[in-house]
Amino acid sequence: MKRPKTEKTAVQQRIDEASKPGLRAASRLLVLASLMWPVQAAAAAVLVDRWANGEVDGAFVAVAFFILAGFARAALDHRAGGILFRTADAVIAVERHTLLSREARRATQIVSSAELAALVSQKLPMLVPYLTRFKPAMARVRIVPFLLLLIVFWFSWIAGLILLVAGPLIPVFMALIGIAAREASNRQMVEIGDMNRLLMDRLSALADIRLLDATSRAEDDFATRAEGLRARTMAVLRVAFLSSTVLELFSAIGVAMVAVYVGFSLLGEIPFGAWDSGLTLAEGVFLLLIAPEFFQPLRDMAAAWHDRAGALSVLDEMSRLESTTGRQIPGEGDKAAVLTGAAVVNTRKVQVMRGDQAVDLPDLTLHPGEAVALTGKSGAGKTSCLMALAGLIPVENGEINVAGVALSDETADAWRTRVAFIPQLVHLPDVTLRGFIDPDETGVDPTKALNAAQASHVVAALPDGLETRLGETGAGVSGGEARRLLLARAIYRGSEVIFADEPTADLDADTTAKLVEMLRGLANRGAIVLVATHDPDVIGQMDRSISVEVMA
Ligand SMILES: Nc1ncnc2c1ncn2[C@@H]1O[C@H](COP(=O)(O)OP(=O)(O)OP(=O)(O)O)[C@@H](O)[C@H]1O
Numbered sequence: 001m002k003r004p005k006t007e008k009t010a011v012q013q014r015i016d017e018a019s020k021p022g023l024r025a026a027s028r029l030l031v032l033a034s035l036m037w038p039v040q041a042a043a044a045a046v047l048v049d050r051w052a053n054g055e056v057d058g059a060f061v062a063v064a065f066f067i068l069a070g071f072a073r074a075a076l077d078h079r080a081g082g083i084l085f086r087t088a089d090a091v092i093a094v095e096r097h098t099l100l101s102r103e104a105r106r107a108t109q110i111v112s113s114a115e116l117a118a119l120v121s122q123k124l125p126m127l128v129p130y131l132t133r134f135k136p137a138m139a140r141v142r143i144v145p146f147l148l149l150l151i152v153f154w155f156s157w158i159a160g161l162i163l164l165v166a167g168p169l170i171p172v173f174m175a176l177i178g179i180a181a182r183e184a185s186n187r188q189m190v191e192i193g194d195m196n197r198l199l200m201d202r203l204s205a206l207a208d209i210r211l212l213d214a215t216s217r218a219e220d221d222f223a224t225r226a227e228g229l230r231a232r233t234m235a236v237l238r239v240a241f242l243s244s245t246v247l248e249l250f251s252a253i254g255v256a257m258v259a260v261y262v263g264f265s266l267l268g269e270i271p272f273g274a275w276d277s278g279l280t281l282a283e284g285v286f287l288l289l290i291a292p293e294f295f296q297p298l299r300d301m302a303a304a305w306h307d308r309a310g311a312l313s314v315l316d317e318m319s320r321l322e323s324t325t326g327r328q329i330p331g332e333g334d335k336a337a338v339l340t341g342a343a344v345v346n347t348r349k350v351q352v353m354r355g356d357q358a359v360d361l362p363d364l365t366l367h368p369g370e371a372v373a374l375t376g377k378s379g380a381g382k383t384s385c386l387m388a389l390a391g392l393i394p395v396e397n398g399e400i401n402v403a404g405v406a407l408s409d410e411t412a413d414a415w416r417t418r419v420a421f422i423p424q425l426v427h428l429p430d431v432t433l434r435g436f437i438d439p440d441e442t443g444v445d446p447t448k449a450l451n452a453a454q455a456s457h458v459v460a461a462l463p464d465g466l467e468t469r470l471g472e473t474g475a476g477v478s479g480g481e482a483r484r485l486l487l488a489r490a491i492y493r494g495s496e497v498i499f500a501d502e503p504t505a506d507l508d509a510d511t512t513a514k515l516v517e518m519l520r521g522l523a524n525r526g527a528i529v530l531v532a533t534h535d536p537d538v539i540g541q542m543d544r545s546i547s548v549e550v551m552a
Pocket residue numbers: 354355356357359376377378379380381382383384385
């Protein structure tokens with residue numbers, strides 16, 4: 001009865017499918033390359049035989065065969081290697097893109113960004129040795145040893161029998177070791193993710209750690225984690241070394257036994273084993289050269305065995321992530337057909353989910369040219385409302401209409417091109433300020449927009465002005481300055497709709513007044529300006545206000 005195979009996950013099936021043509025082509029070339037060795041072995045055997053008999057006839061032909069087959073083997077290996085690496089790179093590029101675009105669209109993140117970074121940058125590349133070493137080694141194991149066994153049996157049933165007994169022991173032991181390898185790799189993968197999460201967490205809290213005088217505790221945490229990772233990595237290496245040792249042992253015993261048989265047979269001590277009168281010198285040399293090659297595909301497979309275990313752990317993690325469904329940000333995060341309607345915004349009985357909490361949004365209609373304040377108690381749902389209107393969180397119930405169409409997966413991308421969203425906490429990418437304000441590289445001077453957003457002095461204070469790199473590794477700017485830079489970008493790009501979340505928080509009265517004047521100016525020029533705020537002065541200067549109420 002056939003044993004049921006372990007179900008392949010969707011990720012595994014997709015990767016198998018995508019890598020199949022490349023792997024198939026490369027495996028054919030590799031099998032062909034392996035079969036060059038019997039040609040070389042035959043040429044070497046003829047050469048030794050002629051030399052022992054003092055004949056030179058045909059020696060040059062044998063040498064030529066040996067060299068030509070060697071070149072053919074190297075060329076085939078080289079070509080196969082190229083195909084394999086190109087295939088693996090392409091598969092990983094697609095998987096990385098799929099993974100990042102899916103996780104970027106999640107409304108609620110299910111893994112930390114540190115774990116995701118570890119998966120994308122450290123774990124995904126572990127599929128390369130799986131695709132370039134393990135898979136082709138498996139393909140060769142299925143063909144080459146059997147063909148070589150046939151050849152060996154043709155000359156001697158004893159040599160054939162030795163290989164037949166020693167060969168299968170290797171896969172049996174590898175399968176046993178494989179279980180341990182899989183578990184060790186799983187534990188190592190978890191540890192890599194945990195280490196990255198701890199690193200990100202502690203780095204983002206460096207100032208707090210110093211303030212709380214907890215530096216040595218943080219160091220101890222790291223030391224413990226690093227020790228854990230070291231132990232897990234050593235466990236993987238132990239399994240890898242153990243598998244290599246087992247394999248080397250069996251292949252050495254197999255080759256030695258063939259050598260002993262050939263030696264004694266040539267000395268006439270073992271008169272049986274060959275099909276007729278006994279082995280000739282050429283046949284003996286040929287068998288001696290073939291025996292190690294019989295084990296070579298098995299050795300390659302064993303050397304790549306822990307690559308398989310590592311890759312399967314990565315595939316498991318990818319499958320778990322892929323099978324966890326959840327709410328998604330609407331749209332594809334891609335370019336989309338333009339929405340032609342006037343930028344009127346309208347909501348009806350909209351409810352959004354924030355974590356497990358349902359947040360009800362007020363029914364509202366916004367027209368171009370309006371400056372509106374969004375008010376409400378802290379936690380009432382002002383930020384949620386702005387995000388929903390900008391198409392940054394999905395709608396659970398009700399409907400949002402924008403530019404004459406329902407805000408949906410199909411329309412969200414196009415809508416967002418018309419919207420500028422200014423959050424409370426701005427994440428600045430690691431690009432120059434010029435690149436940040438002008439991502440499409442239009443080359444138009446951003447000075448006017450920066451002046452309008454009260455941000456010109458921010459630029460003046462930066463070491464390289466507009467060419468200063470921002471973001472994590474660049475020059476820092478304050479929260480209020482970052483929001484003004486984002487406003488400058490909205491002005492520069494001519495955004496028709498501006499959703500600003502407490503844009504005047506942390507600003508002095510003078511800057512607040514100028515900023516509000518600027519926002520009013522944008523509305524006067526036809527933009528929709530919706531500002532979430534607690535500031536009564538700001539509320540007073542808007543055309544009207546809409547209140548977000550906490551539902552009972
Ligand atoms: N990422 C999140 N995950 C889970 N719950 C959230 C999340 N963001 C907000 N919430 C919850 O949703 C509710 C609305 O939050 P929201 O930030 O929209 O309120 P807000 O009116 O903007 O508050 P504030 O004036 O303090 O900024 C709050 O109860 C909040 O705890």
